[in-house]
Amino acid sequence: MKSAGEAADHIISAICDAHDNNPAALIEILHDVQGQKGHVPDGDLVVIAMALNLSRAEIFGTMSFYPDFHAQPPEAPVVKICRGEACQAMGALELADKFAAAPMAGEPVEVEPVYCLGNCALAPAAMIGDTLIGRADVARLQSVLADLKK
Numbered sequence: 001m002k003s004a005g006e007a008a009d010h011i012i013s014a015i016c017d018a019h020d021n022n023p024a025a026l027i028e029i030l031h032d033v034q035g036q037k038g039h040v041p042d043g044d045l046v047v048i049a050m051a052l053n054l055s056r057a058e059i060f061g062t063m064s065f066y067p068d069f070h071a072q073p074p075e076a077p078v079v080k081i082c083r084g085e086a087c088q089a090m091g092a093l094e095l096a097d098k099f100a101a102a103p104m105a106g107e108p109v110e111v112e113p114v115y116c117l118g119n120c121a122l123a124p125a126a127m128i129g130d131t132l133i134g135r136a137d138v139a140r141l142q143s144v145l146a147d148l149k150k
């Protein structure tokens, strides 16, 4: 019978295998790990490093360069509001200010800026978890957050 650590290692190894243990796929691998676990635990860096034949420092360096990757699980839902040019032109900065002033009642949220979610045609864009939100407004953001709680 496998220990919890061995089972976790097996999941990480399977993710690396799905990318042919290709070091060029490191960012995709980190996204997949974070998608599975909600963050990329420190212990997984060694497993990834061994699978890709890279050093742990190389994995950590890549991971720490991109603010999207988290070593710890977020304490609250993360609301990403795009600050790219198209979204700024459609009121994203005002949306971020309004949302910060009217967060969910009693619910902490983390608001993070992002710079283009690839949804410019539906600006202002936002993302909560895996949910991409176009023509975002405060009510839609709050609605998606409420749905996450269910």
Ligand code: FES
Residues within 6 Å of the ligand: 082, 083, 084, 085, 086, 087, 088, 115, 116, 117, 118, 119, 120, 123, 125
């Ligand atoms: S600029 Fe916001 S989605 Fe592209």
